[in-house]
Amino acid sequence: MLSLFVFASLFSFHINLIILRSLFMLVQVALPVPLYRVFDYSLPADMSALPNTTSTQIPQIGSRVEVSFGRQTLIGIVVTHIAQADSSVPLHKLKPLNKCLDAEPILDDSMLKLAYWLARYYHYPLGEVLAVILPTLVRQGRPLDLLITHWRILPHITDDDFRANAKKQKQQFDMLKLYGERGASEDVLLLEGMERSFLKTLEDKGLIERYIQPKQAAAPVKLAKMPLDLNDEQQIAVTAIVAAHEAKRYTGFLLNGITGSGKTEVYLQAMQAVLEAGKQVLILVPEIGLTPQTRARFASRFAAHIVLLHSGINNTHRLQGWQDCRTGHAQIIIGTRSAVLYPFADLGLIVVDEAHDGSYKQQDTLRYHAADVALYRGLQAKIPVVLGTATPSLEYLKLVDEGKLVEYLLLTRPGNAKPAPMQLIDARLQSTHQQTQDDGARYDTGLTDVLIGAIQQTLEAGDQVLIFLNRRGYAPVLLCEACGWQADCPRCDAHLTVHYNSQAQRSNYSSNSYLKCHHCDWQAYIPTVCPDCASQNLDTKGMGTTRLSENLHAIFANPQTSKALYPIIQIDRDTTRRKDSWENIYQRINEGKPAILVGTQMVAKGHHFPNVTLVCLPNADRGFLSADFRSPEHTAQLMIQVAGRAGRGDKAGRVLIQTLQPDNSLLLKLVKDGYLSFARELLQERKMMGLPPHSHAALIRCEGKTLAATTQVLKDAIANLPNGHNLAILGPIDAPMSKKNSRYHSQLLLLAKDRRQLHHVLSQWWQPVLALPSAKYLKLTLDIDPVGW
Ligand SMILES: Nc1ncnc2c1ncn2[C@@H]1O[C@H](COP(=O)(O)OP(=O)(O)OP(=O)(O)O)[C@@H](O)[C@H]1O
Numbered sequence: 001m002l003s004l005f006v007f008a009s010l011f012s013f014h015i016n017l018i019i020l021r022s023l024f025m026l027v028q029v030a031l032p033v034p035l036y037r038v039f040d041y042s043l044p045a046d047m048s049a050l051p052n053t054t055s056t057q058i059p060q061i062g063s064r065v066e067v068s069f070g071r072q073t074l075i076g077i078v079v080t081h082i083a084q085a086d087s088s089v090p091l092h093k094l095k096p097l098n099k100c101l102d103a104e105p106i107l108d109d110s111m112l113k114l115a116y117w118l119a120r121y122y123h124y125p126l127g128e129v130l131a132v133i134l135p136t137l138v139r140q141g142r143p144l145d146l147l148i149t150h151w152r153i154l155p156h157i158t159d160d161d162f163r164a165n166a167k168k169q170k171q172q173f174d175m176l177k178l179y180g181e182r183g184a185s186e187d188v189l190l191l192e193g194m195e196r197s198f199l200k201t202l203e204d205k206g207l208i209e210r211y212i213q214p215k216q217a218a219a220p221v222k223l224a225k226m227p228l229d230l231n232d233e234q235q236i237a238v239t240a241i242v243a244a245h246e247a248k249r250y251t252g253f254l255l256n257g258i259t260g261s262g263k264t265e266v267y268l269q270a271m272q273a274v275l276e277a278g279k280q281v282l283i284l285v286p287e288i289g290l291t292p293q294t295r296a297r298f299a300s301r302f303a304a305h306i307v308l309l310h311s312g313i314n315n316t317h318r319l320q321g322w323q324d325c326r327t328g329h330a331q332i333i334i335g336t337r338s339a340v341l342y343p344f345a346d347l348g349l350i351v352v353d354e355a356h357d358g359s360y361k362q363q364d365t366l367r368y369h370a371a372d373v374a375l376y377r378g379l380q381a382k383i384p385v386v387l388g389t390a391t392p393s394l395e396y397l398k399l400v401d402e403g404k405l406v407e408y409l410l411l412t413r414p415g416n417a418k419p420a421p422m423q424l425i426d427a428r429l430q431s432t433h434q435q436t437q438d439d440g441a442r443y444d445t446g447l448t449d450v451l452i453g454a455i456q457q458t459l460e461a462g463d464q465v466l467i468f469l470n471r472r473g474y475a476p477v478l479l480c481e482a483c484g485w486q487a488d489c490p491r492c493d494a495h496l497t498v499h500y501n502s503q504a505q506r507s508n509y510s511s512n513s514y515l516k517c518h519h520c521d522w523q524a525y526i527p528t529v530c531p532d533c534a535s536q537n538l539d540t541k542g543m544g545t546t547r548l549s550e551n552l553h554a555i556f557a558n559p560q561t562s563k564a565l566y567p568i569i570q571i572d573r574d575t576t577r578r579k580d581s582w583e584n585i586y587q588r589i590n591e592g593k594p595a596i597l598v599g600t601q602m603v604a605k606g607h608h609f610p611n612v613t614l615v616c617l618p619n620a621d622r623g624f625l626s627a628d629f630r631s632p633e634h635t636a637q638l639m640i641q642v643a644g645r646a647g648r649g650d651k652a653g654r655v656l657i658q659t660l661q662p663d664n665s666l667l668l669k670l671v672k673d674g675y676l677s678f679a680r681e682l683l684q685e686r687k688m689m690g691l692p693p694h695s696h697a698a699l700i701r702c703e704g705k706t707l708a709a710t711t712q713v714l715k716d717a718i719a720n721l722p723n724g725h726n727l728a729i730l731g732p733i734d735a736p737m738s739k740k741n742s743r744y745h746s747q748l749l750l751l752a753k754d755r756r757q758l759h760h761v762l763s764q765w766w767q768p769v770l771a772l773p774s775a776k777y778l779k780l781t782l783d784i785d786p787v788g789w
């Protein structure tokens, strides 16, 4: 009895102590505001007044709280508990929290560490980093219980309880009846076509009830199909990745495999070991067009819970996916860039497919690179990370040289498939093919006879042709032949692209014919006379995918019917805008009948079209002339990726590159010696010039109403650099497209030999730059490891 009393009094003393401590305890909250700091809030005297806390509980680190901030109410994340004595805010100025939204942390320690790392590395405010990490609905405060709603029919209810006129309700009731006395989860029912409003109606009528159950763990992953027999190169790579996984050791792998060498099979077999150990696998893919096909490939191998994360899913699905990753319910996660920021219960492997791809770099707000973040997360979780590509960026080659990435080469294609040889066609020696239009006038098709002959031959052999043209629309320029006027965007330093369809008459302003700026989406009618000199002599210059498709129609038309003899399938952002259009196009191609595919860079990425045996690049080599030092690397990657679509099935393929500069040394090197040798030479050149990856870059951009203002800030910023900074400074210069959307842009590039030195300077310098008097009303951004110029 006595001991019980002692225990009880000790217990209440303990409680009092906690309450007492919480009175002097503050929480520091990261809020989604552009300020480089966290904010102190006190706890209300009566903690139980805070929803989601008990009288003894302090809101946990990693949980969401609602606070008053100025006149606003914001939701932020608790990042630390501090003693009141340690706060710089005087007691009377401290505000109490309004609400605690989570009883448990929604971000664990590793996610918070990730957020701190991102904030530090990209010099971005912590609260805004967290806003990028969290899905919209989480940010807005949606409750995140890990319980799921089930619905079932009440035991005493029978069919007789329905009146005759409630037909739809009866239908839905019958559907629920199929699930027996335990009913089914709301997600399943909604997927089956049940409507939420009906569930509510049936509940209100006392026919069905909801009950809550904890989410069940996913069933162990099973193989749905036998793996292929690996070739030696593949086997060596799989063994190394699995060994790192088994040793619970971080290793960054560069899986450097030529196009069609079976990198995906390597991912699949490495994944198998990881999934069988009960761990999750994250696969990053470049863009939305890829995800359905990729999913199909993984789903046919593994019976597993696969979650797809890309920009096309709505907020509810995104939240669901986020929860599934965090609880471990998701076993295979296939996603674009932002999936690398998701929380995972037990991640065992990260694969970054087509790791060189530009879409892995986020180009606004937090400018992270998903492959770099993947490597950090691998290190954090002690797991292997595989960067797979046929065209590794120079950054990765350098990391291999430094021993920071382990490289495995796949130099052959499995089975009979051989890499397609590349051949140059000198377009200076040959005039391009001319066609006659209805009114008898001749026009240039932009294709040489050699190219047309090869296309014809391929189609007659029953195969498919892919023509790559990285420009959508009809033509990039509308020009007055009389006075030289060109249709330019009033808001950007850019020509307006002509979107035109010969079926729609040019003069009747049909919705198919218009001028459009591809940078700001400004649109205008196509004028019938020149706005400057009133001449009717307006003409288009250059060729986009629509025009090329029309030209091909004319070239390969049946003379009697004028109809094209072969399907001509245009694949670009305009033709794949609708949700299911990519799927339809994909199906048409995979029927395998002879066809001509005309596509922009959308077709370059990872697709497997086994019947394509000829790939043509009528003018893809232009990028070798650009001013951006990264342009040759990116152009070569794109060319090799497109070329890699040829000859992936049993038949041999070939690649024809039509060019006006057949003597260009870069082009010759690429065609003759292949990508790796080409890339090695570029890397050497960058070393000589001290350019990335042989130095580390930060790009500062300034946007404002005049170039004078944007340049001035950057000059002031340079003047503020700490003494002895030891950085190379390029600029300020006008940005490549200095006027965009009626705003002007200047930029400044900082280069450092040593990464730490760059970050050291930035950490002292960047925040004061944002506070410069001349920076008021201007937008300043910092891009660490920029990929564009
Ligand atoms: N060991 C193997 N034996 C037989 N066929 C294989 C093997 N490995 C891969 N393949 C087949 O080779 C084809 C090309 O493989 P995959 O698409 O994985 O190449 P990839 O390296 O990912 O290509 P890309 O970089 O161009 O996307 C596929 O049809 C695949 O099924």
Ligand SMILES: [Zn+2]
Residues within 6 Å of the ligand: 489, 490, 491, 492, 494, 517, 518, 519, 520, 521, 522, 741
């Ligand atoms: Zn524009």
